[in-house]
């Protein structure tokens with residue numbers, strides 16, 4: 001099951017969202033610190049929205065170019081054919 005995404009290192013590429021067959025990860029506008037003090041900016045970052053739907057397929061961990069997604073090998077439900 002997906003555990004964590006190291007968001008400070010995330011580029012926001014969205015690949016983890018695209019390759020997830022269970023629609024667990026959703027790209028979401030998230031407030032982040034800007035380089036200019038006092039200025040709030042938003043960045044499109046992945047959110048683990050439906051962790052309980054994760055089928056532990058490891059796609060997000062394998063395809064993340066930054067290798068910052070952590071999936072643990074505990075299968076709670078069986079993968080569907082896709």
Ligand code: SF4
Nearest residue numbers: 020054055057058060
């Ligand atoms: S392990 Fe598979 S089902 Fe779970 S969040 Fe990652 S891509 Fe989605």
Ligand code: SF4
Nearest residue numbers: 010011013014016064
């Ligand atoms: S694939 Fe990796 S770098 Fe790209 S949005 Fe997902 S966590 Fe971030």
